[in-house]
Amino acid sequence: MPDPVPAIELRGISKAFGPVQANKDISLRVMPGTIHGIIGENGAGKSTLMSILYGFYRADRGEILINGRPTAIPDSQAAIRAGIGMVFQHFKLVENFTVLENVILGVEDGPLLRPSLAKARAELKALAEEYELEVDPDAIIEDIGVGLQQRVEILKALYRKADILILDEPTGVLTPAEADHLFRILRNLQAQGKTIILITHKLREIMEITDRVSVMRRGEMVAHFRTAETSPPELAEAMVGRKVLLEVDKTPARPGAPVLEVENLRVVDAKGVERLRGISFRLHAGEILGIAGVAGNGQSELLEVLGGTMKATGSVRLKGQALDISGNALGRARRDSGIAHVPEDRQTRGLILDFAAWENVALGYHHRPAYGSGTRLDLAAMQADARDKMQRFDVRPPDPFLAAKSFSGGNQQKIVVAREIESAPDLLLIGQPTRGVDIGAIEFIHKQIVSLRDRGCAILLVSVELDEILSLSDRIAVMFDGRIMGEREAARTDARELGLLMAGVADTAAGRAA
Amino acid sequence: MDRMPRWADLILVPLISILLAGLISGVVILAIGENPLRALGIMVSGAVGSTYAWGYTLYYATNFIFTGLAVAVAMHARLFNIGAEGQATWGGLGIALVALYLPWPHWTLAMLGSAVAAALFGAAWAAIPALLQARRGSHIVITTIMFNFIAAALLNWLLVGPLKPAGTMETATAPFPPATHIPSFRDMFSFGETILFRSTPANIAFFVAVAACVAVWWLIWRTRLGYEIRAFGHSEGAARYAGIDATRIIMVTMLISGGLAGLMAVNNTLGYSERLILNAVEGAGFIGIAVALMGRAHPFGVFLASILFGILYQGGGELQFALGIPREMILVIQALVILFTGALDNMVRMPVEMIFAERRRARAPIAAPGPARSSPGHMTPPSDPGKPAE
Missing domain, CATH: 3.40.50.300 (P-loop containing nucleotide triphosphate hydrolases)
Known part of the structure; x- marks a missing residue:
């Protein structure tokens, strides 16, 4: 039996930022009506790939097919027209607007707000009932919790008639119960025929909710699995490129004073x-x-x-x-x-x-004699110290002159952990x-x-x-x-x-x- | 992410901005019926064509270096000190008081004492807005700009009242005693028959300004205090986490900033007018903002930008003199330079960044993924919808 036409097909997508090849010859097929997981470590290129799909970046090479038709996505308006909706990790909501105002932002019909708001209110009600997406339309964004804010983001996408929904690390800010609720919503959406792409680095979520999963590593798509046929250790290995210990290995504590x-x-x-x-x-x-x-x-x-x-x-x-x-x-x-x-x-x-890694390694300890005498800072000592700590804590790349913002999340955290743990x-x-x-x-x-x-x-x-x-x-x-x-x-x-x-x-x- | 080499960031972009400003100025000059090329020639020769020209250019530049450094130091703590004008006014007051009322045996001591007084007075004038910001959250932009008016009014009152010598009609203090006269460039650089810098205002304060550049560089990048100032400027949250006391940093930074602005009076009051006159600062405090922006808050950049604005100031004056172009037109030209180098900086910067990114891509088509080196002159990225690294 031939496969149905994929909702999204990417062929040979490549994207470089200066010397950094963020996406290398990526090909991906996402079938309609499925929940497709994309998993990979930070910096593996997941977000870049999705930004290309949503029109924030243009690919250097490669093509995008939506429902079998080659589609150019030069900007997010084009993505929305193609039926793609995106829920970002960091929400794009106006904090002091109401839910309703946020939903219609950018898609108001005409110069007067009242009719658009009324229309949106009715539509929101219908969407809420259909997908278990209840949110008070008149609540101010900054007054509602992150779980609800995320629902508003999903509603925004649905209100723009999205058939393909991309969620970038959606559970990062949610409690277990909120995450469960989100997954229920996603299953409802799937049941209504929507296609969902879930970007995450949490194996448990992939196993729990996706139908298929694609693994990215260092800018490349390294493996595709049917979720039912894979396991967390196998996915972890594909992500990292080596075997990983998923459990913490520790002996019982011996508490002292x-x-x-x-x-x-x-x-x-x-x-x-x-x-x-x-x-x-x-x-x-x-x-x-x-x-x-x-x-x-x-x-x-x-x-x-x-x-x-x-x-x-x-x-x-x-x-x-x-x-x-x-x-x-x-x-x-x-x-x-x-x-x-x-x-x-x-x-x-x-x-x-904006500070270099070596400046960050001293942050909070910059007054200590190890980093200089009197009012003077000893730059050489700070840099040597940073190089040493970065090596021992496996910060990659171990270059103390890089700005902190240039490191991936994991390596940023290693810098902080190195600094604090090394203070004994x-x-x-x-x-x-x-x-x-x-x-x-x-x-x-x-x-x-x-x-x-x-x-x-x-x-x-x-x-x-x-x-x-x-x-x-x-x-x-x-x-x-x-x-x-x-x-x-x-x-x-x-x-x-x-x-x-x-x-x-x-x-x-x-x-x-x- | 590294967008372009450092020389492009510091030299090329400002240069293109200046050229654009020059081009539009040319059109403006054309529009009032003058020849832009001739005007340019007059400006250049009037500003750098002789020691006489340099004597004025460097005098103005010295003023701008002090106020530019003042604004730059505050900028490192993300404080926008618009009050260099008022602080410099107070610096002049400090100098007038010590020069007139203390007996100075020699100009070296007089200069030292005056510099201390100028810095203290300038710092004192910055201290009140700083305290209001640190303790009450009153916005320093608002308070410093209002303090400019207060300083001007105060000086006005002093110069028509308490400080005015009896029997004169001029709004100025009495001339400072000869022992307080510091060497001018003419005193310093003329040998025998060759008189250089004849009747120009440039004086030894220029070298004080150069020393101040070095000192500020050292403070910002080589001391614990500078580290704390920059940390606070980049991220208040991280600074607080690191145990850096916000109140202390705001106060200390503004005292240094105000002190630097005050030092300007060593040049214009002690070094040139040799008495305190009304409106002695002549807007240098505001030029300092443009200078600091253009110099990317780096002392060396401030130095270069100050020289440029010195040239514009002096060359503009010559233009007015030679062609009879109205004073307002000169202001337009200066404003265009400020507009292009300060406010419209990104207009030039972004295309240049793009060109460099393209060129680099062409050179290195596929390289191993890895973060790029950051540029030292950090700019906030225009907005990053999908950060590749997070």
């Missing part, structure tokens, strides 16, 4: 909302305490307070010494007292993207250590965290990836609405139990909710 004692920590934000409502816990040397929870339940604030960039009340003791938590400019004092901090957002916090801290705060990081680098970063623990460092791990919390932590505390809902030994709990705590279901068993 308490390093961090937190009592009744409270934070009130600028709007008067209480973000932390009495957090108390203890963390010992040689132990990893994982803080699980849906993003936005106070974990970020906890890291900020401990890292010295947010004011709080309550008491924090480090190795028995009380820490000053009354200010928000205490980063240097924290470092000098032995706390290292890998912040949740490496792009706006952990790194200065007593306590490491680490937020979302592997967000937007490719598999090869995840394995490496996890190993470094465990080995730091084995050297006696206390580690506070905050992550929204439940898998990561479960595989790395020795103990797990779950946060919900600014409180710790419960604590579990990592070996004696599972995703289901933690999921309940994350949803705010009270911890009756331990009764430890503060």
Whole structure:
């Protein structure tokens, strides 16, 4: 039986950015009515390929066929006309507009808004019912959660009559429950005959929802599979080009003396909302305490307070010494007292993207004698130090003169992790250590965290990836609405139990909710 | 991503911008019935054709170097100091006070003392907007520009009142005592019968300005403070994470910036007019903004841009003198240069970047994927819908 005509066919697509060959002779066939996964490490060229398909970049060579017809896509308007809709990793929404206003943005009929809004409202209602995509059309974007914002992006695409929907790392910002809901929506869309391309680096998602999967590595399309006929290890190997360890290899912890004692920590934000409502816990040397929870339940604030960039009340003791938590400019004092901090957002916090790698390797430690004497900075020493750390942490390329923004996400994170771990801290705060990081680098970063623990460092791990919390932590505390809902030994709990705590279901068993 | 070589970024792009500005200026001159080529000849010879011309060109350039550095230092902390005009006015006030009321035995000490006073006064005038920004979040663009008016009004009052010598009608202080007179270029570079730089205002302050360029370069790229200033300028979030105190950086940066602007008075007040006159700064504070933009906030770039604006200023003056082109027309030409080199920078930059990207692609058709070296003069990329690396 001959295959039906592919909804999208790419033939020999190549694209170079200067000396970087981002896409090399890519061919791909996506069948109509399927969910097609594209998987690959950061920098493998997935996003570039999709940007070509959506008309942001023009391919140097190759052609695009939509439903069997060669189609030129010089800009995103052409992509929309060809029936392609895109949901970006970073949403393109106007924060202070309503959902409805965002949906019609750019496709208003005529100069007057009222009729377009009315039409959109009706259509949105129909779409919402058809695909389980309920969103309040009058809500302001900045007031709704990321899960809902993503739905608005999907609605925008559908409102523009997209038949082919491309989602770029859609679950990066979602909770497990939101991700499940998204997958339900995608299945509904598929059932209605839409074609979906899902770009991700998460193997679990590929296995769960796709029909077929294509693997990219270093700008090339290296393998195509039917999802039912492949396995995560096989995909991981195709992505990385070598065998990868998917499980974290670690021995049981041998906790020592308490390093961090937190009592009744409270934070009130600028709007008067209480973000932390009495957090108390203890963390010992040689132990990893994982803080699980849906993003936005106070974990970020906890890291900020401990890292010295947010004011709080309550008491924090480090190795028995009380820490000053009354200010928000205490980063240097924290470092000098032995706390290292890998912040949740490496792009706006952990790194200065325009700075060279060697300047970033000193960030936060630039006042130390190792980097110069008196007011003077010793550039040669900084550069040598950066070269050394980048080599030992396998940062690729190990060139200290490259700007931080030129590294892939995984390598950026390795720079931050190298800097913080190499400060030989007593306590490491680490937020979302592997967000937007490719598999090869995840394995490496996890190993470094465990080995730091084995050297006696206390580690506070905050992550929204439940898998990561479960595989790395020795103990797990779950946060919900600014409180710790419960604590579990990592070996004696599972995703289901933690999921309940994350949803705010009270911890009756331990009764430890503060 | 590396878009073009550094020389293109720093030299070629500004050069093309200047040529474009020159071309349009030519059309303007043509439109008022003069010969553009002749005008150009007069401008060039009037600005660089003799030591007399250079004596003026370098005098103006010295003013612009100080104010340009002031704006550039603030720019590294992402602070837009529009108040160099007012800060330089205050610098002049500081000099007038120490030159008139302190006994100076020798010009070297007088220059040193005056420079300190000028820097302190300039810094003091920048301190208030800085504090308002750091503590209250009042936008520094607004406050510094308003402080220019306050400084001007204050000087006005002082020069018609307390500082005006009795019995004169002029709005100026008394002349500074001879011991405070610093060497002019004529004093420094004339040998025996050969008198160079005859009756020109250029003076030793030019070398102070050059030293200031070196000092600012050293501060920004070789010291911990410079590192913190740049870190704060690039990313407030990362700076705070790194334990860099925002209030301190805003204050210190603006004090340095104001101090540099104040130092301008060593050139125009101590070095040239030798008394404090009304409107001594003559808009140099605003030219400093254009100079800093054109010089990409780099001290060497500021130096080159200052020389260029010195040439424009002096050459423009000559043009007015020789052809009777109205003063306003000279301003139009200067404005065109500012427009093209500052505001319309990207108009030239982007096509040039494209040409270089094409050429590189032609040279190296397929290379191993890997991130490219970043250009030191970072520009924010125009918008990156699909970043290839993330």
